[in-house]
Amino acid sequence: MSGHTAIRIEHLGKRFGAGPLVLEDVNLSIETGEFVCLLGASGCGKSTLLNLIAGLDQPSSGSIETPAEGSAVMFQESALMPWLTARANVELALRLRGAPRSARRREALELLDVVNLADAADKRPHELSGGMRQRVALARALAQDRPVLLMDEPFAALDAITRDLLHEELERVWRRTGRTIVFVTHNVREAARLGQRVVLLSSRPGRVAGEWRIAETTGRRIESPEVAALSIEITEQLRKEIRRNAA
Amino acid sequence: MSGHTAIRIEHLGKRFGAGPLVLEDVNLSIETGEFVCLLGASGCGKSTLLNLIAGLDQPSSGSIETPAEGSAVMFQESALMPWLTARANVELALRLRGAPRSARRREALELLDVVNLADAADKRPHELSGGMRQRVALARALAQDRPVLLMDEPFAALDAITRDLLHEELERVWRRTGRTIVFVTHNVREAARLGQRVVLLSSRPGRVAGEWRIAETTGRRIESPEVAALSIEITEQLRKEIRRNAA
Amino acid sequence: SVQSAAGETTAATDATSGGTPAAELRLGYLANVTHAPALVGVQQGLFEEALGDTTLTTQVFNAGPAAIEALTAGAIDATFIGPNPSINTFIQSAGESARIVAGVATGGAALVVRDGIDSPDDLEGTTLATPQLGNTQDVALRSWLADEGYTTDTSGGGDVHITPTENAQTLTLFQQGQLDGAWLPEPWVSRLIVDAGAHVLVDEADLWDDGHFPTTVLLVNADFLAGHPQTVEALLEGHLATLGWLDENAAEAPTVINAALEAETGKPLADEVITRSLEHVAFSADPHAETFTTLVENGLEAGTQKDGSIDGLFDLRLLNAVLEAAGAEPVSAGDLGEE
Amino acid sequence: MPHEDDSGSAGRVATKERIETADTEASAPGLDTLADARHSTDDDHNDLRSLEAGLDRLQTAPERRPSAWRRFTTSVLPPIVFVVALVAAWQLYVVIAEPRPDIVPGPLGVVAAITQAWEAGRLQEAVVTSLERGVFGFLIAVAIGTPLGLLLAEVKPLRRAVGPIISGLQVLPSVAWVPAAIIWFGLTDATVYFVVLMGATPSIVNGLISGVDQVPPQLRRVGTVLGAGRWRLATHVVLPASLPGYVAGLKQGWAFSWRSLMAAEIITTGGAIGFGLGSMLDQSRTLADLAGVLATILVILTIGILIELVFFAPLERRMLRRRGLLVERGR
Amino acid sequence: MPHEDDSGSAGRVATKERIETADTEASAPGLDTLADARHSTDDDHNDLRSLEAGLDRLQTAPERRPSAWRRFTTSVLPPIVFVVALVAAWQLYVVIAEPRPDIVPGPLGVVAAITQAWEAGRLQEAVVTSLERGVFGFLIAVAIGTPLGLLLAEVKPLRRAVGPIISGLQVLPSVAWVPAAIIWFGLTDATVYFVVLMGATPSIVNGLISGVDQVPPQLRRVGTVLGAGRWRLATHVVLPASLPGYVAGLKQGWAFSWRSLMAAEIITTGGAIGFGLGSMLDQSRTLADLAGVLATILVILTIGILIELVFFAPLERRMLRRRGLLVERGR
């Protein structure tokens, strides 16, 4: 890891209109090439925080520094354009990035091959399974060629078998491309399986309620005991946060 | 456990119309009070098998013996009647079971209390979260008061935190009521977390491809190392089955 | 329900025998000068007098086809109407729908045109209106134009464009200059002349031998005629009484007719108009059956009518019986039915 | 596949060492409570209860209905302001440009025409006649369409044969039935009812069919599993579940009733037919009274909107809200 | 909470013993391969590839379109058989009961009426005139409705003000505009076009608005994230995404065009107006020619269905199929 800070969040606060405070005094700095998992219960403000980092929304207070090139984003529903084939979806990203017309087709096919989908390049989203769609979405995010990749529960709607495979896929891509990844999830084991660092957000308002760092990440899988042990720890903390809301 | 056989499946085969064989020569016997998890990849015929047991469909060959009282079924989508409140949904089951009008309301409230939802009795399904809906569906299934409870991926659409809680809830209900439970899932860890026995189905056609038995099940949780170890074993076998389909 | 079954209608031939007086007679007519006997007969109570115990209800229609529709649907039992719609319904129903039991009026139709059209030769490319497709004047115009060597068709094409238009609308359009002329019945001929400065190019009376052509007849539902000949007879008595009244009160007639028109349409005609109208219309119980074959030929030529026999269209037995009782001359059905 | 060698417990202990915990204060007590909790299943249950309660609270946001005032300012006020501005502009144009009043009557002329018709009692008569016919015709259409729709929805072969015909009839402008109806029934109310029937019934039938089609098969299966027979399945599950489609069909059926009625009334004037709004419209036209025509159009529009707002909108809104299908439009 | 004490490795080894494996032959080699696989990341990747390929194969069932023959027998044949049976019964009734031909003409009479109108050239003229007017009026409505719809969909305040008015206009039977149009434009084609416009435009506008409304906000956000500006967002994302609603609106707009056209043609006869199907219908009525009326109704119905089948259905079907939104009806 380069040790260079890619994203720096300071005293971040956010409220929507006259509603309650959603995020309060969030401080976080993420290094270049780091894989950070943002964990929290439903409605704690994970997506809000990610949208703020992506620049899709403006903070109410505090500041966010991100790389000038901007960031790629992947959402829970793959949000592929349903009228475009898998390849055309990736090509659209290349086109909006400004890639030359001649190179687009080849590059799109290469990217689809990265996610093992070269064969399905001419299929439309509805002909693909959920897992395939998310792999196309990943290829599209890679097509944007941005240093930071923000992922909002990208695997939440998938079945467990597919999710496990996509964990491996994502880890491989991360290692290959050296992207900075911020991965939002409310699956504790997923966070412990993927992240170099797990950041737990509390609910109402969202603040950083805990942070775990995993030094050695190669060879992990979701059943690994270190993942399990970390999961138990984080779960305890998470449940404490949830229980706070019961009263 | 009583050792009495609740469900006996012999040489079961099923095909739809002129389509390919979905299930082939499935043999399985489930004891009264047993908690069996049926595991398999997408489209391997788990739901088909469950529907056959539930009597919603007829086998093409072979035989199925089930208790005369029939079985209660829980589906992936809670399938609550959207125009009825949580309580009315449970009451509907009581009514169709033939419970006397006077007892229904009280009994429905008691059942909702079993799943910690007494407070939400007058809410409609759309006002409930996914987890709450599935708990209502569980209460409704319990309202049927059948010895066998068939569950078709009841927690697949839930987030991990909720799912973990519902695992505990279900286990508690199982221990309290002594129901025979057949639980369909494609989540290996869920199967290893919940079942006394895990039955793996192969794909195209579906046959029993492996069986694991867990002797001691108290105090398990999904992060437990024995769950992890069993998961790894089952996953390997499952992946082998999946890989067979790659060619 | 619509109409009774086919078999009964043949009983119409037995009109003079059997049957019962009807409790009610529903009579239709148009608020036109050519329907003056209906207007006067109702206004003066002459029909009610003749009908005795039978209640008279009346309905006023805007145009002949509407009256035919009502007759077909069984909403009225008898109606004053032009000869062509009568022919039309008779042929369309294969002779089962209705019978003409008397004549009402003759004359009173003309082609009026704008300034600048002084001979039939000037009509090339003009647009002319008629009251309604297939009505008596429409057929007359078409067949006259054909005789003059012009082509026309029912969809408004040809050398001369014929657009069937509602009479009131015709007056407006003529005033706006959108129409070059119209073949109309009274009082509209007079209205166009008086209110819009038109002049007569062809008086229909000139086209017929001795100037007599039917413009209005009395048509009765065939089943009603078969079932209640007494009632129809009473109606005819009222009709003849009205004709007599019109004859005897020629001076008073325009005022009475105008009062009736005002009662029906809300607006009286100008004195000039009503006077001119009545000069061109004659009222008589003779339907001039001999002209009907020509009318059918004209209708066929104009393309507004299906080919078919009108044998049996007339049933003048009751009329002749009443005429005989009054010591008057019987009228002829011209081999087109009973007399 | 990258994963640990899980065949021995030694490997596991080793990997566990690699985890650094940043937040040790938080995690250590967590593990303690974990261990304590096992001692009592009662505690377990209470623990689960409080956890579930917390999660339920977090996951169910209270439905926030926009305040009445906000709804008024965002959805009621703007169209009213727009209409008032439009009328003002119209009046201004009439005052300044002084167009021929028989071609462009002013708003005041239109209001006068309404007042006049009201004072003469014609407006009331026309509205009552038309509403009576519209409502009555619609009710007959409902009475015919509902059993027919149910029959078609449940009997597959019948539906295959008759369904497309009914959809085809929906394509046919009901105004085309007017001439045929006049020939059959003359200028009587029967003509009007026939046209209304032909206009509204196909919509109602199709609405019910699509409503039944949209019943999730899952719900039927739940019904069966719960032990409902064919009859109770229909009354307890299929019918209530197909209500949204049915109500949508009824709404459309009413719109077609009203349309067909107006067409029939405009065309079938005279004869024994009563005096409805269509007749009034036609009458104003014959009298070249444009103010009267516009006034009648306004009345027709108002009645259409009123029936929708007063009757169907609340019905549909309540049903959809009860089922959580109501999407509050726009923010 | 019931769970293991995970603080020490000893506990784990102990719990592991409790697992009995029924299928030891299968699991032991599984663990071996697991261990081997770690040696090479290339192997890892190939392993992953084959796993993903297997899963993809399992999860994507080939879309099974019903065979052409099956589609013919289940959806084309039954209505045809039904109609043929209906016509046969009708003919039989006419032959046996011999009803008055001006009240119940036989099918042969209707066919004769069509043939006659064809031979006289009236049918062709009427169809061409009506189609021309319908299509041309519809195209004008599209040309007006599309920009208006886009404007309303994208400019919120405008929409709040004008949207309800447009929805209201959709409630107004377009036939009500006929008398006003006659006064304004006389008996000319302008009257017909005006009525068609008033009938079709609101549907097209509302279709486009609801199409834009139904664009998932997620797609807009994806567009923004991918770096599209306001213009490219509109052309590359919003417009293609709102196509289904727009096409539905167009379809409905056409239906209303056709309806309004027929109403206008039936009512506005005479004057300088051309000869369309509506005029033909009215003519047959005045001639008390029910066979002609039914023949014309049949022609109107056929044209309505043909335009739907030949133009809109394939357009919509292709668009929906490309998006996977097509639900094959019934089994």
Ligand SMILES: Nc1ncnc2c1ncn2[C@@H]1O[C@H](COP(=O)(O)OP(=O)(O)OP(=O)(O)O)[C@@H](O)[C@H]1O
């Ligand atoms: N556009 C918005 N306007 C108003 N409130 C909003 C908006 N977006 C989010 N919120 C509120 O902010 C809070 C946090 O929402 P957010 O979507 O960030 O949660 P989350 O952690 O992503 O939840 P989940 O796990 O369900 O995705 C919620 O209470 C939500 O109601």
Ligand SMILES: Nc1ncnc2c1ncn2[C@@H]1O[C@H](COP(=O)(O)OP(=O)(O)OP(=O)(O)O)[C@@H](O)[C@H]1O
């Ligand atoms: N009614 C049916 N008609 C025809 N084929 C069917 C039917 N139901 C299921 N199938 C086929 O049977 C196979 C097994 O389906 P089933 O739904 O039982 O799988 P599953 O294991 O439950 O899958 P999933 O994990 O996706 O729920 C699939 O290939 C499916 O296409």
Ligand SMILES: [Mg+2]
């Ligand atoms: Mg979120």
Ligand SMILES: [Mg+2]
């Ligand atoms: Mg399934």
